[in-house]
Amino acid sequence: xxxxxxxxxxxxxxxxxxxxxxxxxxxxxxxxxxxxxxxxxxxxxxxxxxxxxxxxxxxxxxxxxxxxxxxxxxxxxxxxxxxxxxxxxxxxxxxxxxxxxxxxxxxxxxxxxxxxxxxxxxxxxxxxxxxxxxxxxxxxxxxxxxxxxxxxxxxxxxxxxxxxxxxxxxxxxxxxxxxxxxxxxxxxxxxxxxxxxxxxxxxxxxxxxxxxxxxxxxxxxxxxxxxxxxxxxxxxxxxxxxxxxxxxxxxxxxxxxxxxxxxxxxxxxxxxxxxxxxxxxxxxxxxxxxxxxxxxxxxxxxxxxxxxxxxxxxxxxxxxxxxxxxxxxxxxxxxxxxxxxxxxxxxxxxxxxxxxxxxxxxxxxxxxxxxxxxxxxxxxxxxxxxxxxxxxxxxxxxxxxxxxxxxxxxxxxxxxxxxxxxxxxxxxxxxxxxxxxxxxxxxxxxxxxxxxxx
Amino acid sequence: xxxxxxxxxxxxxxxxxxxxxxxxxxxxxxxxxxxxxxxxxxxxxxxxxxxxxxxxxxxxxxxxxxxxxxxxxxxxxxxxxxxxxxxxxxxxxxxxxxxxxxxxxxxxxxxxxxxxxxxxxxxxxxxxxxxxxxxxxxxxxxxxxxxxxxxxxxxxxxxx
Ligand SMILES: Cc1cc2nc3c(=O)[nH]c(=O)nc-3n(C[C@H](O)[C@H](O)[C@H](O)COP(=O)(O)O)c2cc1C
Ligand code: SF4
Ligand code: FES
Numbered sequence: 001x002x003x004x005x006x007x008x009x010x011x012x013x014x015x016x017x018x019x020x021x022x023x024x025x026x027x028x029x030x031x032x033x034x035x036x037x038x039x040x041x042x043x044x045x046x047x048x049x050x051x052x053x054x055x056x057x058x059x060x061x062x063x064x065x066x067x068x069x070x071x072x073x074x075x076x077x078x079x080x081x082x083x084x085x086x087x088x089x090x091x092x093x094x095x096x097x098x099x100x101x102x103x104x105x106x107x108x109x110x111x112x113x114x115x116x117x118x119x120x121x122x123x124x125x126x127x128x129x130x131x132x133x134x135x136x137x138x139x140x141x142x143x144x145x146x147x148x149x150x151x152x153x154x155x156x157x158x159x160x161x162x163x164x165x166x167x168x169x170x171x172x173x174x175x176x177x178x179x180x181x182x183x184x185x186x187x188x189x190x191x192x193x194x195x196x197x198x199x200x201x202x203x204x205x206x207x208x209x210x211x212x213x214x215x216x217x218x219x220x221x222x223x224x225x226x227x228x229x230x231x232x233x234x235x236x237x238x239x240x241x242x243x244x245x246x247x248x249x250x251x252x253x254x255x256x257x258x259x260x261x262x263x264x265x266x267x268x269x270x271x272x273x274x275x276x277x278x279x280x281x282x283x284x285x286x287x288x289x290x291x292x293x294x295x296x297x298x299x300x301x302x303x304x305x306x307x308x309x310x311x312x313x314x315x316x317x318x319x320x321x322x323x324x325x326x327x328x329x330x331x332x333x334x335x336x337x338x339x340x341x342x343x344x345x346x347x348x349x350x351x352x353x354x355x356x357x358x359x360x361x362x363x364x365x366x367x368x369x370x371x372x373x374x375x376x377x378x379x380x381x382x383x384x385x386x387x388x389x390x391x392x393x394x395x396x397x398x399x400x401x402x403x404x405x406x407x408x409x410x411x412x413x414x415x416x417x418x419x420x421x422x423x424x425x426x427x428x429x430x431x432x433x434x435x436x437x438x439x440x441x442x443x444x445x446x447x448x449x450x451x452x453x454x
Numbered sequence: 455x456x457x458x459x460x461x462x463x464x465x466x467x468x469x470x471x472x473x474x475x476x477x478x479x480x481x482x483x484x485x486x487x488x489x490x491x492x493x494x495x496x497x498x499x500x501x502x503x504x505x506x507x508x509x510x511x512x513x514x515x516x517x518x519x520x521x522x523x524x525x526x527x528x529x530x531x532x533x534x535x536x537x538x539x540x541x542x543x544x545x546x547x548x549x550x551x552x553x554x555x556x557x558x559x560x561x562x563x564x565x566x567x568x569x570x571x572x573x574x575x576x577x578x579x580x581x582x583x584x585x586x587x588x589x590x591x592x593x594x595x596x597x598x599x600x601x602x603x604x605x606x607x608x609x610x611x612x613x614x
Contacts, residue, residue: 080473092537092576123473130484130521131533131577133590166471169484171519174575188479188511190518207474250539250580257581291538291576337580339539353538357575363518452541452573 004273008236009260010224010244011217015103022138024145027106033151035226039114040159047118051222053230055242060086060177060215061290061335062410063323070119070212072202079209083121084186085112087128087135087216088170088177091290092357093337096246096258097216101128101135105142109165111219113152114226116163119212124163127182129170139167174361178409179213181363192365193409215335217246237262241322245336249274252281252342266326267317270340281342285425286316288326289334291354292414294421295341302329331421346442347426348433349450351418352380356453358415366407372399373415377453384451386444388433396430397423455500461489465504475505479515483522492523527570528563530608533587536573539580548584548601549573555605568612 003009003016014020014030024032039047052067073081085108089097100108108126116124128136143165146152154162173191175181180199181191183206198204205211221243225233234242244262247269254275261269270276270283277283286296302314312318312328319329326333341350359377364370376399379392389395396419404416423430457465468481482501487493493516495509502509516522534540534549549560552571558564561572579585582594586601593604 089578090576093539093580094576095578095580098578129578131574131587134592168477169480171480171484171521172574173519185480186477187474188476188505188507188515190514248581250583251542256583339542339580341542345542350538350542353536353541357537360575449544449546450538450541452536452546 004259006261006264006268006273007259008244008262010236011107011220011246012099012104012258012260015099020103022103022105022142024106024142024149027104027110028149032106033110033146033149033157035223036110036113036117036151037157038226039117040157040161044118044120047114047222047226050225050230051118054221054225054233055230055240056218056221056225056233057241057323058215059217059221059245059336061091063333066214066218066221069202069214070115072200073119073212074203074210075120077203077210080123081119081121082206082209082211083112083116083119083124084179084182084206084211084213085124085126085216085219086177086179086182086213087126087132088174088182089132089216089335090129090174090177091292091335091337092354093248093250093287093290093339094335095248095250096336098132098135099246099258100216100220101132102138105138106146107220107223108139108216109142109146109152111222112165113146113156113163114222115212115214115219117156117161118222121212122163124165125186125206126165126167127170127176127186128167129176130172133169136167136169143167173363174357175363175409175411178411181409182213183211190363192363193411195408238320238322238324241320241324245322245333247321248335248337249340250338251340252278252283252345253340254278261321264321265317266319266321267315269321269338271317274340277340277342281344283316283340284343284345285341285347287337287339287341287418288331290337291339291357292417293334294331294417295347295425296329296331297425300425304328344446346384346447346450347422347429348380349384349447351422352377352384352451352453354418355380355415356451358411362411362415366412368403369407369412369415372403375399376415376419381451381453383430383433384447388435390434392434393423393427393430455486455496457486457489461485469505476507476511478505479507479512480519483512483516487522492526494524526563528568529612530569531587531589532569532571533574533577534571535575535577535579535583535585537576537580539576540584543583544597545584547598548586548596551598551601552586552605555602566612569608 056066057063170176176185176191180194185191201211246260355377359373362373400416400419464485469478498512556564
């Protein structure tokens with residue numbers, strides 16, 4: 001893939017370079033593992049401080065500051081500390097971690113080893129979804145290579161520090177991406193998320209020991225923070241939104257794919273980098289950060305105050321593409337999985353598709369989530385198959401409201417937010433369905449194909 | 455249980471990787487399902503004994519994770535992504551093509567025993583939608599013509 005001039009690549013810098021392979025030789029020829037060699041000569045706490053100062057925020061979904069998360073780890077319990085790399089990558093719309101694992105696995109391993117050294121971890125895991133069998137194999141081979149060179153295992157780089165990495169394969173359940181569900185799964189159980197408190201992973205994680213769970217992309221950044229220094233890293237992007245981000249763009253654009261950028265607007269990504277909508281199409285809406293995020297509607301204005309007191313008035317295309325920019329527009333950048341919906345897409349059909357997903361993936365522990373997601377699937381499904389009822393819109397909102405905030409894990413919000421935001425912004429379209437698909441021009445085949453919910 | 459020597463070797467290698475043997479449940483189930491094609495009650499009991507846990511602990515894992523199965527499927531496992539990005543790009547048509555070409559229904563074993571076609575949720579390749587997994591191989595940027603060609607290939611491989 002050619003690199004667009006508006007991209008600014010750190011993580012994927014070499015991954016798409018001609019001749020670059022996942023082998024350790026490729027990585028080392030580009031300075032690979034130099035930062036691990038440096039790290040093991042440093043004070044662990046000073047690495048944590050660097051990561052804190054860099055402002056790095058988690059790339060897995062919630063955007064929590066990485067260094068702060070590390071500083072919560074209970075270091076006094078006397079129990080071993082574990083680190084888990086979250087490579088479940090199952091948020092619909094997201095496909096960035098796959099690129100890193102397939103094309104530059106050693107960068108992840110180096111990032112993990114730096115993070116493990118900083119946090120006094122002797123055993124780390126990579127939890128990878130079952131649907132990436134090649135990725136799991138590539139990681140296994142890369143770990144072997146790294147062991148042979150003394151970067152993983154006993155006496156890392158001759159420093160006396162030892163740490164092992166184990167690759168663990170999931171079995172096709174989305175909820176394993178939720179950090180406590182992941183921990184349960186790694187313990188050999190159903191991936192039922194745990195109640196926080198008391199089960200904050202930093203204190204009671206894997207085997208009830210202090211545990212760090214970080215996303216693949218987050219961990220890779222540790223290498224670049226050491227390389228550039230916290231200040232150098234923090235210069236990239238905007239304050240509080242430091243570093244680059246890999247955006248995954250899918251749906252109605254000319255050049256879908258993954259792009260690594262810093263400090264660009266949503267319009268620059270979608271129009272300049274991705275080539276804008278398909279010929280003859282218009283963008284209708286954008287789901288900014290994976291399918292659980294609230295939808296943004298084309299044509300809306302977003303108004304508010306900047307931290308410095310100045311005011312903004314943005315259209316969709318003006319939104320700064322980072323955590324705070326998208327939050328200011330009322331959504332979240334989540335996992336960076338951007339789905340572009342053009343004017344061929346029926347919003348109720350898109351919702352029906354996602355509700356089929358969420359009802360399938362609910363772990364079933366909480367009644368509001370388990371029952372509510374199934375109801376929402378059934379309502380949206382019959383709606384797009386021509387059997388809507390007048391009360392459906394209100395019923396859906398009522399169900400969504402009763403899920404949000406009443407569940408053990410954030411999956412509840414992931415079900416409710418699409419329902420609430422799609423109806424808030426496209427209520428007329430839903431009401432039209434409630435009038436029994438009164439639109440004579442409705443392309444029912446396309447609607448069924450989009451819903452794709454059996 | 456009649457497991458292949460390489461499966462047994464994989465199992466022996468997996469257990470000591472974890473601080474608690476129970477964590478090896480999923481790796482063991484993966485290995486056995488690959489060997490046997492499915493997970494029987496006998497397999498659950500075998501795994502439970504091996505790891506020093508109760509059979510119900512193993513069964514609860516088997517029944518929770520969609521990839522683990524207690525029924526037979528076709529020789530090839532075809533999983534077509536149905537989630538939104540793939541649906542927008544025509545995933546449903548691709549799935550229909552697979553079903554038609556193998557004269558089968560969703561989630562069934564095709565009459566010739568060759569394939570089972572299923573829907574899968576987002577396969578983390580939405581930028582090259584629509585996509586499907588055939589066993590361990592990902593196929594991207596599909597359309598009806600490509601799906602048909604793939605069916606031909608699978609049929610040819612079955613004859614070979
Ligand atoms: C339902 C659900 C699914 C999630 N799926 C993923 C995932 O696939 N990958 C991921 O890195 N984080 C996922 N997360 C976020 C994780 O719980 C966790 O916040 C993240 O791995 C922390 O890493 P970070 O701090 O590096 O972002 C998910 C969260 C929820 C609530
Ligand atoms: S909110 Fe849903 S996914 Fe999360 S614990 Fe409850 S039932 Fe499980
Ligand atoms: S929606 Fe099909 S791979 Fe993500």
